[in-house]
Amino acid sequence: MTPSPHCIDLATATVRELNQRLHHLTADGDPGIWRVLNPAGGHAIAVGLNAPVTVEIDGHVGYYCAGMNKSASVRINGNAGVGVAENMMSGLVHVRGDASQAAGATAHGGLLVIDGNASARCGISMKGIDIVVKGSIGHMSAFMGQAGTLTVLGDAGEALGDSLYEARLFVRGSVASLGADCVEKEMRDEHRAVLHARLEAAGLAGEVDVSEFRRYGSARGLYHFHVDNVY
Amino acid sequence: MDHTNIPRTVPRKSATFDDYTLSEIRRAAATGLYDIRGAGTKRKLPHLDDLLFLGASISRYPLEGYREKCGTNVVLGGRFAKKPIEIRIPITIAGMSFGSLSAQAKEALGRGASAVGTSTTTGDGGMTAEERGHSSTLVYQYLPSRYGMNPDDLRKADAIEVVIGQGAKPGGGGMLLGQKISPRVAAMRTLPQGIDQRSACRHPDWTGPDDLEIKIQELREITDWEKPIYVKVGAARPYYDTALAVKAGADVVVLDGMQGGTAATQEVFIEHVGIPLLAAIRPAVQALQDLGMHRKVQLIVSGGIRNGADVAKCLALGADAVSIGTAALVALGDNDPALAADYAALGTVPGAYDDWQDGRDPAGITTQDPALATRLDPEKAGRRLANYLSVLALEAQTIARACGKSHVHNLEPEDLVSLTIEAAAMARVPLAGTDWIPGAGRY
Numbered sequence A: 001m002t003p004s005p006h007c008i009d010l011a012t013a014t015v016r017e018l019n020q021r022l023h024h025l026t027a028d029g030d031p032g033i034w035r036v037l038n039p040a041g042g043h044a045i046a047v048g049l050n051a052p053v054t055v056e057i058d059g060h061v062g063y064y065c066a067g068m069n070k071s072a073s074v075r076i077n078g079n080a081g082v083g084v085a086e087n088m089m090s091g092l093v094h095v096r097g098d099a100s101q102a103a104g105a106t107a108h109g110g111l112l113v114i115d116g117n118a119s120a121r122c123g124i125s126m127k128g129i130d131i132v133v134k135g136s137i138g139h140m141s142a143f144m145g146q147a148g149t150l151t152v153l154g155d156a157g158e159a160l161g162d163s164l165y166e167a168r169l170f171v172r173g174s175v176a177s178l179g180a181d182c183v184e185k186e187m188r189d190e191h192r193a194v195l196h197a198r199l200e201a202a203g204l205a206g207e208v209d210v211s212e213f214r215r216y217g218s219a220r221g222l223y224h225f226h227v228d229n230v231y
Numbered sequence B: 001m002d003h004t005n006i007p008r009t010v011p012r013k014s015a016t017f018d019d020y021t022l023s024e025i026r027r028a029a030a031t032g033l034y035d036i037r038g039a040g041t042k043r044k045l046p047h048l049d050d051l052l053f054l055g056a057s058i059s060r061y062p063l064e065g066y067r068e069k070c071g072t073n074v075v076l077g078g079r080f081a082k083k084p085i086e087i088r089i090p091i092t093i094a095g096m097s098f099g100s101l102s103a104q105a106k107e108a109l110g111r112g113a114s115a116v117g118t119s120t121t122t123g124d125g126g127m128t129a130e131e132r133g134h135s136s137t138l139v140y141q142y143l144p145s146r147y148g149m150n151p152d153d154l155r156k157a158d159a160i161e162v163v164i165g166q167g168a169k170p171g172g173g174g175m176l177l178g179q180k181i182s183p184r185v186a187a188m189r190t191l192p193q194g195i196d197q198r199s200a201c202r203h204p205d206w207t208g209p210d211d212l213e214i215k216i217q218e219l220r221e222i223t224d225w226e227k228p229i230y231v232k233v234g235a236a237r238p239y240y241d242t243a244l245a246v247k248a249g250a251d252v253v254v255l256d257g258m259q260g261g262t263a264a265t266q267e268v269f270i271e272h273v274g275i276p277l278l279a280a281i282r283p284a285v286q287a288l289q290d291l292g293m294h295r296k297v298q299l300i301v302s303g304g305i306r307n308g309a310d311v312a313k314c315l316a317l318g319a320d321a322v323s324i325g326t327a328a329l330v331a332l333g334d335n336d337p338a339l340a341a342d343y344a345a346l347g348t349v350p351g352a353y354d355d356w357q358d359g360r361d362p363a364g365i366t367t368q369d370p371a372l373a374t375r376l377d378p379e380k381a382g383r384r385l386a387n388y389l390s391v392l393a394l395e396a397q398t399i400a401r402a403c404g405k406s407h408v409h410n411l412e413p414e415d416l417v418s419l420t421i422e423a424a425a426m427a428r429v430p431l432a433g434t435d436w437i438p439g440a441g442r443y
Helices: A015-023 A189-201 B019-031 B103-115 B129-134 B151-156 B183-189 B208-222 B238-248 B267-272 B277-290 B308-316 B326-332 B337-345 B378-402 B421-427
Strands: A007-009 A033-037 A054-058 A073-076 A092-095 A111-114 A127-133 A147-152 A168-171 A182-185 A214-218 B051-053 B074-076 B085-087 B091-093 B138-142 B159-163 B174-176 B197-199 B229-234 B252-256 B298-302 B321-324 B416-418
Touching: A007 A015, A015 B208, A127 A189, A147 A189, A168 A189, B051 B308, B074 B298, B091 B103, B091 B378, B103 B129, B103 B326, B103 B378, B138 B151, B151 B208, B159 B208, B208 B229, B208 B238, B229 B238, B238 B252, B238 B277, B252 B277, B277 B298, B277 B421, B308 B321, B308 B378, B321 B326, B326 B378, B416 B421
Parallel strands: A007 A033, A033 A054, A054 A073, A073 A092, A092 A111, A111 A127, A127 A147, A147 A168, B091 B321, B138 B159, B159 B229, B229 B252, B252 B298, B298 B321
Antiparallel strands: A168 A214, A182 A214, B051 B416, B074 B085, B174 B197
């Protein structure tokens, strides 16, 4: 690949230099497309972005890639370590491979698409993000999820949606078990519309039948602290 | 024997089953739930009162009263941060959330602290415009719940405090009961209004000190390595927690003893988990010294600080600054005897009111009720806090000068003795009148 003016090779540049240059970009003008080479599992790559820039990362990344992203589109052509897109506010993060634990943790907005599988605690404490996982997810996913959607084309591990608030969960495959206060809910037209929109945003329109999914949400039994609700 | 005139013993209550204990058993039997309350531990503990300063004598030369210079400024965050902060007095305001406190109370804290050149701290629930606007130096807490956490406020902060725990409940999460989840609080926390809200007890995206190091790296990258990063722990294993925080890259360690307050926690947690501040400071300082980081990584301690003597004693034991929460609320107007009638209506008395979780605070501090909150005038309350903070600093200076110190940081353990064997062992200073430090030479 021929390096472009917007190409940073982490074999020679530091993560600090990369992030500093990306932070200098503003919404004014055209932030352009940036390509990152040789991430080599480095941590905190492309974090705190605050402009509608497109960042393409060729390789595997470590912890917290695209953390606290706002407005940017980040594509990872590889696997992602712990906490990819953690606390994202807006924008898009696309993992072409698998993601480790806590993908999309506490994120307030934006779209996280994972082509492969996601490990444990996917969407933990999610606060408005939309997450689409084309593979399966690990245990304790959407733990204490407050808002947003988690869509899983594969299976979900143990204790899905434990202590859930108002996040909405759609799973096409099997669910190993539901966590405390998480229940299966009726899939009505309005939910099918929401699911369809999320699949469409992830580029899956027409490829997946929404009728194959089941919906899970909070029983709201833990919303009021009472002896009958203590686990 | 004349059985009609045998003297009777007076009624004797059990020291084990005292009146409070009996009332708690009856309360538990009636409800089936543990008691939840605010504030800190109420039991008698070894504390800073058990220490005394020796002052000057033939071998020590004092400084003149209020005239000769005695510095009180503290620089925090010089280890890694491009923009360390400097506070004028060694007393900061501890983290307390909007949600647990009214917006007026948060504003008053900001006004009072800023007037004397020190910092305030956000809490669980995010940063409000009021506290950012009225706090010249604001520390933004990074908590397990991440309620209201966003990169814009992160960049607005002057420092970031990664909260692992607090002294009132090391290992515990938080609660904010439904009566305090107003529409504004609910919106800031992305939660339904009126529910009993739970704050997570552990961070969602890292586990253990190695992960924490990477998390701190991420926070530094997001903020371009400008902000000092604190790590706050409840006092439990202070030697190891301090060492691990330093290893993870902290600029500042905040150590909160079990006397530290809380907005809402189980009584059993407040009274039975964690260790007193007196027992925590020396192990933390020892960890810094063993790593060659004392005075390079700053140590802020909290939990039961009430007066300038407490401040001076903490600094003499090796801390760089102290933090106050409960005392600051009292300075604002909490538990004011002038509100005795209001407290009586709540079934309590001034000085004992601790139902901060209920949101019915007649002082307008621990409430989200608009009518109650407007009882607190942020300007007047802020002035009271500024006055109180000034007194703390003046008192600490008074003691430092008496010990011959031109800066409060020059106070040292050798300036102290202990009144009790327990305090001597915990603070590692000699029992008064002896050269005996129980356990000296061992840790």
